[in-house]
Structure formats: C-alpha cells, structure tokens
Amino acid sequence: MPGHCFGHLSLKNMETVYLNGEFIDAADAKVSVFDRGFLFGDSVYEVIPFYQGRGFRLDEHLHRLAYSLRAIQINLEEDWSALLHELVRRNGGGNVSVYLQITRGAAEYRNHNYDDSMSPTVFACCRAIRDIYQDGADAVQGITAMVTADLRWHRCDIKSTGLLPNILVLQQARQMGVDEALMIRDGFLTEGASCNLFVVDKGVIYTPKRSSEILGGTTRQLILELAAESGIPTQEVDIDYDRLVDADEVWISSSTRGVVPVLKIDDRAIADGRKGPLWARMFELFTHYQQQLMKG
Ligand code: PDD
Numbered sequence: 001m002p003g004h005c006f007g008h009l010s011l012k013n014m015e016t017v018y019l020n021g022e023f024i025d026a027a028d029a030k031v032s033v034f035d036r037g038f039l040f041g042d043s044v045y046e047v048i049p050f051y052q053g054r055g056f057r058l059d060e061h062l063h064r065l066a067y068s069l070r071a072i073q074i075n076l077e078e079d080w081s082a083l084l085h086e087l088v089r090r091n092g093g094g095n096v097s098v099y100l101q102i103t104r105g106a107a108e109y110r111n112h113n114y115d116d117s118m119s120p121t122v123f124a125c126c127r128a129i130r131d132i133y134q135d136g137a138d139a140v141q142g143i144t145a146m147v148t149a150d151l152r153w154h155r156c157d158i159k160s161t162g163l164l165p166n167i168l169v170l171q172q173a174r175q176m177g178v179d180e181a182l183m184i185r186d187g188f189l190t191e192g193a194s195c196n197l198f199v200v201d202k203g204v205i206y207t208p209k210r211s212s213e214i215l216g217g218t219t220r221q222l223i224l225e226l227a228a229e230s231g232i233p234t235q236e237v238d239i240d241y242d243r244l245v246d247a248d249e250v251w252i253s254s255s256t257r258g259v260v261p262v263l264k265i266d267d268r269a270i271a272d273g274r275k276g277p278l279w280a281r282m283f284e285l286f287t288h289y290q291q292q293l294m295k296g
Helices: 036-040 058-071 080-090 164-175 218-229 241-245 277-295
Strands: 004-006 009-011 016-019 022-025 043-051 096-103 121-128 143-149 180-185 188-192 196-201 204-207 234-236 249-254 258-265
Touching (some): 036 096, 043 058, 043 080, 058 096, 058 218, 080 096, 180 258, 196 218, 218 258, 258 277
Parallel strands (some): 143 258
Antiparallel strands (some): 016 121, 043 096, 096 121, 196 249, 249 258
C-alpha cells in the first residue's frame, strides 16, 4: 500500500518490526488466526512518538500501558523502553511513531474463556512522522469537527484495541466532510475518536474530567502541566454542547497530532473561526518542551 507523502518524507510503514522476542522484516511477521487480539479485540496498545530517536513522554505512555495491562489482567514484565528504543534504532532513528500492541495470545481454538497460562503476543512497529513542532504555529492547520453520540463501552480509560465505535464515528465525520468526531454521552462531551478535548473560555482552559468514560491522554496531561507551570488556569469539568460551541477556542490533543485548534463544529464557527491566542501560546510551550527534551 502506498504511504502518505509529506514533502520529501514518505510516511509508509517501516521495514523492521518486533514480534514476540524477535526483530524481523514486516513481511515475515505472522500471528496466529486464533490470536485473541484478532478474534476478540482482547488486547491493549500504545502509540508513542519518538523525535530524533527519543521517546516523547515515554514514561507516561509506559505507565498507561502498565495500567491497561493490569486492567485486563495480562501479567507481563518487559523492559519496554529498551525494546522500543532498539526498534527505533533498527529503523534508522529519526522521527517516528511507535505502535505497540499486546494481546492475550493465541489459544488452540476460539473460546471466550481464557486460561491464565496463555502467553501474550507482543507486536511493535514504527512509522515515519513529521516533526509537528519544526515548522512553527503558522504551519498548523486548524480542523473541523462534528458532534455525535458516544457509542463506546464504559472503560474508555483502558487503551484497548476494541476501536470499532471510534472508527465508525470517524468515518461518519469523513462522510460529512469534516476532520474529527467529538463524542457526547448523557449530555456531556467526552473526547474525540482518537484525541482528548479542550475548550477555552475567558482565558481558562477546560477539559472533561478524568473518568472511565475517557482515555487519560498523555498529551492532555502535558497541556495541564504546562498550563500550571505558566500560570494559565485550568479546570476539569463537565462540558455540554452549548459550552463547546460558544467557547472562545476549542482544541483537540493526541500524541501524534499534539495540540490542534478546532475552527468549526457542526457548521458553526468557533469564535471568529481562526486559531486562537491561547492555542498559539500552548503550541509555543509544547515546542519549547520538545526542544528541551531533545537537548536533555
Ligand atoms: N490515540 N483519546 C483517545 C480515544 C485516543 O485514542 C487517544 C490517542 C487520545 C490521546 O491520548 P495521547 O495524548 O496519550 O495520545 C485520547 C492514539 C494516538 C491512536 O489511537 O492512534
């Protein structure tokens, strides 16, 4: 399959992947059809950006991975940091996003029940990414979004590969000609199909409270930390539809996209429909944070 192109950079999957203890060519990586990840979505994952070969918020990602594994009772000890750094190195270093998936493993036949002695399947691969901080705030394109019902289960704090509802709402958004789907449950916004949500009102940054209805995003956490360090007020609150569309600014956040302004929701422009000043400030704080990390 051809990769997407960002200028000279071809964003196709890279050659060497990790599978169950081995670094091998992607074409040789094979998983059983009885793998529970395939049959039941019985698996968890992480997506971690590496810039110039260094993990961005790696500890936070690994912390969340441990949380997800514990939550679904997969017992597995690994030196994830060493494993992922080695994978990135074998693919030439640089700017990549690493995908790491751990399934409960393969049984001899399909059975909802599993036995504790199963050996998990561990898969990791990487993909070239653009350094989102390299070209400055002007290069960041704002996005459009729609609001739709959150059809997911009530353990969205587990980073599970059971992503069918996320895929369906994102496809719905694409069919409506917008970039992102923001989900609403019981009258309150939760998050986007693969991102967290922020609104800005009169200089305060608001985001939905951490709960089992949303993923505890590593980028979300970084926004809250950087805001606190800079004296920008933040509040974790319930956000209803009116609060969203009447906000001064709306942002989404994820590891691969960073913090991105949402300019239009359901055909309503957010404020003047342009990227807001507090977003520009937050983007600057992210850029500075990333530069420090690269130096350290
Ligand atoms: N998604 N919410 C959901 C449902 C997500 O899938 C993601 C990340 C986030 C943001 O989390 P973080 O800031 O730690 O990336 C929030 C990844 C990028 C993905 O599925 O590809």
